[in-house]
Amino acid sequence: MRIPGLVFVLLMVFHGPALALDGKTYEAINRAAVEGHVLPRYDALATATGKLEQASKAFCAMPAAERKVETLQQAYHDAADAWQDIQHVRFGPIDLFFRSQRFAFWPDPRNTIGKQMAELIAKHASGSMNADVLGRGSVAVQGLPALERMIFSEDAKKLQTGVDTAFRCGYVIAIAENLAGMARETQQEWRAPTKGFAAQMLKPGQGADARYRDAKEATLELFKSLYTAIELAADHKLARPLGASADDARPRLAESWRSERSLRNVQHNLTAATDLYVTAFAPHIPDKSLDEAIRAAFAQAHASAAALPMPLERAVQDAGTRKAAEKLAADTQALKSLVMQQLPEALQIPVGFNALDGD
Numbered sequence: 154m155r156i157p158g159l160v161f162v163l164l165m166v167f168h169g170p171a172l173a174l175d176g177k178t179y180e181a182i183n184r185a186a187v188e189g190h191v192l193p194r195y196d197a198l199a200t201a202t203g204k205l206e207q208a209s210k211a212f213c214a215m216p217a218a219e220r221k222v223e224t225l226q227q228a229y230h231d232a233a234d235a236w237q238d239i240q241h242v243r244f245g246p247i248d249l250f251f252r253s254q255r256f257a258f259w260p261d262p263r264n265t266i267g268k269q270m271a272e273l274i275a276k277h278a279s280g281s282m283n284a285d286v287l288g289r290g291s292v293a294v295q296g297l298p299a300l301e302r303m304i305f306s307e308d309a310k311k312l313q314t315g316v317d318t319a320f321r322c323g324y325v326i327a328i329a330e331n332l333a334g335m336a337r338e339t340q341q342e343w344r345a346p347t348k349g350f351a352a353q354m355l356k357p358g359q360g361a362d363a364r365y366r367d368a369k370e371a372t373l374e375l376f377k378s379l380y381t382a383i384e385l386a387a388d389h390k391l392a393r394p395l396g397a398s399a400d401d402a403r404p405r406l407a408e409s410w411r412s413e414r415s416l417r418n419v420q421h422n423l424t425a426a427t428d429l430y431v432t433a434f435a436p437h438i439p440d441k442s443l444d445e446a447i448r449a450a451f452a453q454a455h456a457s458a459a460a461l462p463m464p465l466e467r468a469v470q471d472a473g474t475r476k477a478a479e480k481l482a483a484d485t486q487a488l489k490s491l492v493m494q495q496l497p498e499a500l501q502i503p504v505g506f507n508a509l510d511g512d
Contacts, residue, residue, distance in 0.1 A: 173501070174437065174439075174500065174501050176367065176368050176369070178437050179367075179368035179369045179371070179372045180355070180368045181436075181437065182368075182372050182375065182433045182434060182437055182500075183354060183355055183368055183371045183372055183375065183433075184355055185432050185433040185436070186375045186429060186432065186433035187351050187354055187355060188351075189432045189433070190428055190429050190432050190433060191239070191242055191343070191351070192343060192344065192351060194235070194238050194239035194242075194425070195239060195336070195339055195340045195343055196340060197235045197238065197239075198232075198235040198236060198238075198239055198336045198339070198340070199333070199336040199337050199339075199340040200235070201228075201231045201232040201234070201235035201336075202232050202235070202329070202332045202333040202335075202336040203333050203336070203337075204228055204231065204232070205228045205229060205231070205232040205329045205332065205333065206326075206329040206330050206332070206333040207228075208224060208225055208227075208228035208329075209225060209228070209325050209326045209328075209329040209330075210326055210329075211224075212224065212225045212312075212322075212325075213312075213322035213323070213325065213326055217312075217313050217314060217318055218313065218314075220312060220313050222304055222309050222312065222313075225304050225325075226304055226305065226412070229297070229300060229301065229304060229412070230412070230414065230417075232297065232332065233297055233301075233409070233412075233414065233418070234417070234421055236256060236257060236297060237417075237418050237421035237422055237425070238421055238424070238425045239425070240253075240256075240257065240382070240385070240422070240425075241378045241379070241381045241382035241385065241422065241425060241426065241429075242378045243377075243378065243381060244374055244377075244378070245339075245342075245343065245350040245354075246338065246339045246342035246343055246350055247339050249342075251292055252335050252338075252339060254292040254296075255288070255292045255295050255296055255331070255335060256296050256297060256332065256335060257296045257297045257298060258292050258293045258296055258298055258299075259298055259408055260389060260393065260406070260408075261293070261298065262406075265291075265293045266293045266294065266298055266299055266302065267302070269291050269293045269294050270293075270294050270299055270302060273290075273294050273324075274317065274320065274321070274324070277320060278316070278317035278320045279317075279320070280320065281319075281320065281323050282320065282323045282324045282327045283323070283327050283330075284326075284327045284328075284330035284331040284334060286327070287324075287327040287328065287331050288331045288334070288335075295327075295328055295331050296328070296332070297332070298409075299328055300325065300328045300329070300332075301409060301411050301412050302411060303321065303324065303325050303328070304325065305411040305412045306411050308321070312325065350364075353365070354371050354374075355371075357370065357371050369501075369502060372500065372502055373502045373503070373504070375429070375433060376434075376496065376497065376500065376502055376504070378429065379426055379429050379430060379434065379492065379496075380489070380492060380493060382422050382423070382425050382426035382429070383422075383423075383426050383485065383488055383489045383492060384489055385422060386419045386422045386423060386426075386485050387482065387485040387486045387488070387489045388489075389408075390407070390408050390415065390418060390419050390422070391419060391465075391478075391481065391482040391485060392482060393406040393407070394406045394407040394410075394415070394465060394466065394469050395469050395478060395479065395482050396469070399469070399470050399471075399472060399475045402469040402470040402475075403469075404465075404466040404467070404469055404470060405466075407465055407466045407469075410466040413464040413466055413467075414464075415464065415465040415466055416458065416461055416464055416465040416468070419458060419465070419481075419485075420455070420458050420459075423451065423454055423455055423458060423485070424455075426451070427451045427455070430447065430448075430451065430492075431448075434496065434500065435447075435448070437500070438496075438499050438500070439499065440499055443495055443496075443499055446491065446495075447488075447491060447492060447495075447496070450484070450487060450488040450491050450492075451488060453484045453487075453488075454481070454484045454485050454487075454488050457477070457480050457481040457484045457485075458481055460477055460480075460481075461474060461477050461478060461481060462474060462477075465478065
């Protein structure tokens with residue numbers, strides 16, 4: 154994909170001063186990232202999923218004919234926003250017990266979610282469902298994408314009328330309870346005073362079971378999270394539905410096409426990446442011209458996202474907005490290239506991996 158001219162030039166000319174960064178610099182980066190970015194976002198996720206749980210129970214407690222799915226949809230959007238704001242952090246407690254995949258199993262090229270949900274409903278429609286049973290089952294049927302299908306698709310009507318309405322409502326509650334439980338556990342495991350992940354990340358190299366040998370190693374983990382947020386948006390959330398042309402567009406490969414919030418997801422990812430960069434990394438980049446270029450690239454991607462006048466699912470195949478969608482994809486790719494090619498050298502951290510693999 155074509156890299157915009159300004160960013161391409163910047164990629165060619167940056168040769169920042171090779172000033173050695175000391176351990177205290179990496180400690181400062183880590184503390185700013187953990188305390189100013191990661192922890193507040195896990196707090197927000199716990200709050201939003203808790204409200205989603207409450208909303209699902211209130212919804213299902215009402216007589217079926219009086220249920221307003223719009224209230225439940227709003228609670229879903231709030232929880233999905235909070236997840237998109239922290240989705241890029243793939244290490245730590247969220248990596249335990251498949252929590253990340255259980256939160257949001259995506260991409261799903263083989264429609265595993267749809268197939269397994271249909272099987273689950275058909276098998277248990279006359280019974281009940283709870284969060285404990287759901288949490289021990291397949292990752293495909295217990296997260297935000299599964300809930301989206303239940304409350305935005307044609308199946309949403311079946312929460313108000315139908316032979317299996319009671320089971321479906323119980324299933325919705327189970328998904329919400331399971332999400333809220335995972336969010337609380339992740340939050341608590343990050344914040345535990347001495348054994349918590351935040352404490353271990355901010356005090357690396359202490360004890361035989363230390364997760365990081367030094368602060369620089371922890372900074373590398375945080376850089377991977379920054380890059381992941383951008384790469385997810387560029388290579389998966391935009392490139393997959395965009396296709397090579399309007400005729401080849403695949404809107405149903407967008408992350409959240411049923412709720413038409415796929416562009417909103419990308420915007421939250423870019424905002425989260427911007428915040429992580431500005432909060433933790435930017436103050437410690439020796440080459441201020443590089444910092445200015447990265448900030449400009451973020452601003453360009455945000456502007457291109459804001460310029461799309463309709464949901465991504467429609468924009469990728471609409472003749473009038475296709476070019477705007479392509480520009481957003483190109484600007485996000487340019488941002489990804491700039492961050493990967495220039496930031497690790499500026500921070501003096503070794504990067505020889507695919508950030509999404511977590512290697």
